[in-house]
Amino acid sequence: MISEEYRGAKQWSRDKQAVFTVVWISFLSAAIGTMVFFALFDPVDLSGIFDAELDIGRDAGYAAGFFFFWILCALCSSVTAYLVRTAPKRDAKHRDQ
């Protein structure tokens, strides 16, 4: 509990909590995902798959991979957070069961 001195202070709103948590946790997950993925695959080998002309270097490949994972994880967490928060509330009389 917040001490007397800071009582009445605004807590983070639920929206803000959700946004920051989603961004941060998906960042961490993306970091792990990127690490595992690029330990197995070299971005230089992959760049030819989509388009033979596409020749992005490793630096750009790693960055693209990281942001792809970050967006994917953020999408996943935000949908989860949204569904959990907007789920129909259980009736009060059933809540303890």
Next chain:
Amino acid sequence: MNNPQSASMYESEKKIYPREIGGRFDKLSKLATVVLLGLFYAVPWFNWDERQAVLFDLPARKFHLIGLTLWPQDFPYLAMLLIILALSLFFFTALAGRLWCGFACPQTVWTEVFIWMEQWTEGTRSQRMKLDKAPWSWNKLRRKGSKQFLWITFSMWTGFTFVGYFTPVRELGAELLTLSVGGWTLFWGLFYGFATYGNAGYMREQVCKYMCPYARFQSAMFDKDTLIISYDEERGEPRGGRKRSVDHKEAGLGDCIDCQLCVQVCPTGIDIREGLQYECIACAACIDACDSIMDKMDYPRGLVRYTTEHALQNEGTRVLRPRMFIYATILLILIAGLTTSMATRTPIILDVIRDRNALYRELPGDIIENSYTLKVINQNDVARTFALSVTGVEGISLDGVSDTITVDGGGVLSLPVRARAHRANAYGIMTIQFTVKAIDSEDVTVVEDSRFLGPTP
């Protein structure tokens, strides 16, 4: 249901102004900060064998750790290391509570440094509170300006150092001086610098309260014998102000003089006297604060102290308990496993790729020939010479390649070879073995299977 808290996302919490306090734990935390951050900023500058001692060379896809060079194929070591680190966190949490949060977490450590800079430029806690309330003036502008200058400079240096773990830091420094830093390097440097600035300058304890997963689940590792920071309610209550000369026991008061110092020093803005709370990062500032008051009042120290739930209930604390043994055993097994596998690691990798264009070729004199490309990676840092041989089919030999090959330190040699055997011995699908053996050491040998194709008998 209506959303009861539809307040704007951008409203922040009331700012917490932690008061500075000296003491035993403050010294410890300053030491931890100086050592940990000192390492962070210094390590990229150390050299080993004319190259950066610690360099995660992502563009070249290899990690240099002092004398060791790790390749993508060594990824299991990294995974194992991460598991060991996670388990150590469990172990220390069960033993001593949130030591990590209070003394070692980057969030805490960088916040500490940012608060130092805030104190140098904006003064003590009360001066800072006054300054924030005051209207803009030359003095406020100067103080806030110099704080921002220090914060931003420090953040940029942090970002630069971070990138220096992935790009040779000395070259990077030279590029920085000539303003020719490459695009992605610049981006990641600014990204990390900005994250440091935001997290340590503004978000601070809110990261721990709202965003940190460890802060939420660490209590699962706690039991009644875990070291926690706690207020001794029995001794402290009833709290209240009194003169130093008053015999408080006669006046019916406990040892707590209700000075609020423990609250003012708390970086997360809680009152430790209300019991164990998940906001508490166990930085022990309140212990220092309370001890300083107890000294002034001539009361014994330790009204707020490191203790355990069992100790508070006047039951003995058991440090050696099954939970500790289980964590310690798993940890030791994993550490032993990692050390052994790294110590016995063969520093060569051999890949054999069969030529896909032809199954086999028939040469004059009833000779069957298969083509391969060998990839030999020398994971050592110095050039090495290897003997190359093939076995598995009677009379099989290699053509177009000398018996020994030399691969540069950390180099990859791509070697087209042709294996030949007499038709009488080569038919159908046969398994052969390529062997690469270091000339200078019998132990450094790697064998890789491949197939040798011949005509159907």
